[in-house]
Amino acid sequence: MLEVRNLAKRYGDVPALQELTVRVEAGQCLILLGRNGAGKTTALRCMAGVLVPSAGEVRVDGIDASDDPAGVRARVGLMPEVPGLYERMSARAYLDYFGAIYDIEPSVRRRRIGELLELFELSGAGDRWLGTFSKGMRQKVALIRATLHRPKLVLADEPTSALDPDSARRAWSYLQDLQKDGCALVICTHSMEEAEHLAGDIGIMSAGRALAVGNMVELRRESGLKVRQEVRELPTLQDIYLAIVGNHGGDRRELAETRTA
Amino acid sequence: MEAIAVSWPKLEQRKVALVARRDLRDAVSELRLIIAMVGLTLAIPIGVGSGVRAMALFGGGTAVVNRLSLVGAFFVVFIPASFSLVLALESFVGERERTTLEVLLSTPLREAEIYAGKIAAVLCVSLTLCYGGLIVYCLITFAGLGYFPVDILLALGLSTICQVAAMVAGAVIISLNARTMRAANVMASFIILPMSVVLQVEAALILLGRAEFLWCFALLMTVLAIVLLRMGFNGFSREALLARDVGLRHPLRRAIGAVRAGFAQRPGFLRLLWMRRIPMLIAAAGFPIGALAGFLAGSTSAVPPSVVRPVLSSLVRAAGDGGALETALAIFAHNLLAFLLVAVLAILTLGLSGFLLTFVPGFLLGFAAALSSWTIALTGIVPNGLVEIPAAIIAGGLLIQVGATAMHMDERGGWSARVLAALADYIRALRWLVPALAVAAVLEVWLG
Structure with a gap:
C-alpha cells in the first residue's frame, strides 16, 4: 500500500529527512517514534503527497507521489498534529465540507458523519461551533475528518495526544477496525503504550534518519536487550527505544522527552 | 532573461465554489464585523451624497458640485475596497496561522482551486460592499441633479475591481512570507503605501474630470492586478506554505x-x-x-x-x-x-x-x-x-x-x-x- 524508498527532504540547506525506506502493506501499521524534529512530520507530509521529496520515491496504492500528488492525497487521510479546525463552523458542517471535497455522495457522507460522531460520543455536540470544543473533542473531529473518505492509508501525527485514556482506547480501537478493513496506518507518536498497542512495525527516527525499522522481535535483537535487568522480563518498547537511540548518540534530553511522553 | 512560463491552471469549478462558499460563510459569520462593514458602507454614501445634494441646493455652482460628486464617488468605493485587504489577510495568513490551511492543503484540492476559491470569496464581499455603496451614493446624489457621468463611473467601477484584486493578490504574497497575523499586518504596509499613491493618482484624475485618463488608469490597474494575481498564484504552493521554519536563527x-x-x-x-x-x-x-x-x-x-x-x-x-x-x-x-x-x-x-x-x-x-x-x-x-x-x-x-x-x-x-x-x-x-x-x-x- 505504501512504499517509500530512499526518501529525503531538505528545507533549503537543512536536511529534514534522509534515506528513509519503509514499506507498509494493506492492513498493516507502522509506528514512527522519535523526538521532536526527528523528521516524522516531514515524512508524513511527503507520504501524503503534500510535500515534494527532494530525493527518493513515495508510492501509495501504486501511484507515484511525484507524478500524481493529487491522486495520492485522494487515497490518503492525513491527521496533522494540530487539528486545524474552522472555529466558526459546526462539527457536522465541517465534516460535510471535507466530505464534499473528497467527492463523497451527500447521502453517504451524512450517514457516515452521523455514525462517526456517534462512535466518538460527539452526536450531542455535532451542531455546536468547533470553537467551543475541548482539545480532546477537536482531536476526535480531526480523526473523523482524516478517515471520513475511507482512505487506503491513514497518516496520523500523535492522534491521541489530547485524549483521555478511555477516548484514546476508543480511537485505537477505531484505527484497528480500519486496519482490519485493509487500511494501512502510519502513526507518529511519543506514547510507547500507543505504539505497542497498534504496531506491526516500528520505525525509530532521529535527526531525519530512520535508525531502525522492524517489529518488536527485530528491534529487540537490534537493541541488544534480551531481558529487562530488574524484573527479568522481556524489554518493553521504551527500553528498546532508549537503547537504540542511545547507541546512535541520542542525547539525554531526547530520552527524557520520550520517557515523559 | 529567465523564461517565465505563462500558463493558466486547470480548475474544477465545483471545488472552487466549495472553497469560496465556505470562506464566504466564514467572512459573514461574525455579526459585529458585518454590522461594522455594512454600516460604514451605507453611512459614507448617505453622508457624502447628502453633502453634495445640500451643496447643489444651496447654490454651490454647477462645476464645483459636479466635480465634488465625482470625488464623492471615489471616496465611497475606497473604504469598502480597503476591507478586501483585511479579509484577504485573514483568509490566507489567518488560516495559515491557525493551521487550517495545512488541512486544506492535505486534501486532493489543487492549489489553484484553493487560491481561486479564497480570492473569489474576498472579492465577492468587497465588491458587493463597494458597488452597494456606489449604488446608494448614485441614487442619493445624481437623481435629479441633471448630471450623471456614466463613463467616469464605469471607469471607476473597473479600476475598483482591479484595486481590490491587486490588494487581495498582495495579501497572498504577504501570506507566503508571514506566518502570523501580526507579521502580516506589519507587512501590509508594503501594499497600503503603494496603493495610497495609486489612489491619490486616481483622485487627481477624477478631479481632472477626463474619462479617457481614467480609462487608461483602469487599464493600467487591470494589468497590475493580473500581474499580482499571477504572482500570488505562482507563489501559493504547498511547498512554500508548509516549509518548516528551519534554519531561521541568526x-x-x-x-x-x-x-x-x-x-x-x-x-x-x-x-x-x-x-x-x-x-x-x-x-x-x-x-x-x-x-x-x-x-x-x-x-x-x-x-x-x-x-x-x-x-x-x-x-x-x-x-x-x-x-x-x-x-x-x-x-x-x-x-x-x-x-x-x-x-x-x-x-x-x-x-x-x-x-x-x-x-x-x-x-x-x-x-x-x-x-x-x-x-x-x-x-x-x-x-x-x-x-x-x-x-x-x-x-x-x-x-x-x-x-x-x-x-x-x-x-x-x-x-x-x-x-x-x-x-x-x-x-x-x-x-x-x-x-x-x-x-x-x-x-x-x-x-x-
Missing part, C-alpha cells in the same frame, strides 16, 4: 550570507549585457517611445506646456549656475541620484522605474521638440547623450530585470535569492555606469 548572519551569495558567481559586465539583452531592448525602446509620446503630448496640448516647463526649468537649474567644475559635479550628482532612486523603486514598481529611466528623458526631449524643433531639442543632448543614453539603457534594462525577477514567484521559493542576485548585477554594473555618468557630465559642460 537573522543578521543569514542576511549577510544571502547578500554575499547574491554577489557570488555573477557574470562579467559584457556577458551580463548579452544575458540581459531583452530587458535592455525594452529600456532602449523607452527612449523613442517617450520622445514620440512627449512630442504628441506637446504638439496636441494633451499635456499643457505649463505643466512640463517647470520640470525642464528645474532640470536646467539643477545644473547649477557656478563654474564649469561645479556644473559638471551638479549634473553628475543629479544623474547619479536618478540612477539610485530608480534602483530603490525597482522592486516596488516591478521594474517600471527602469523603463521610466529612458522614457522620461525621451518624453522631455519630445516635448521640447514640440515646443521648438527637433534640431534644437537634439542639440541639448549631444554629445553627452551619446554616453548618458546608453548608460540609462543599461541601467534601465538591469532594473527591468530586477522588476521581472520580483514579480516571478516560484513554487520552490528562492524569491529573495533571485532578487538579490538581480540587484547585485545592477550594483556591480554601477562600477562602469558611474564613470560613464562622470564622463557624460564632463562632455556636457566642456563640449555641450
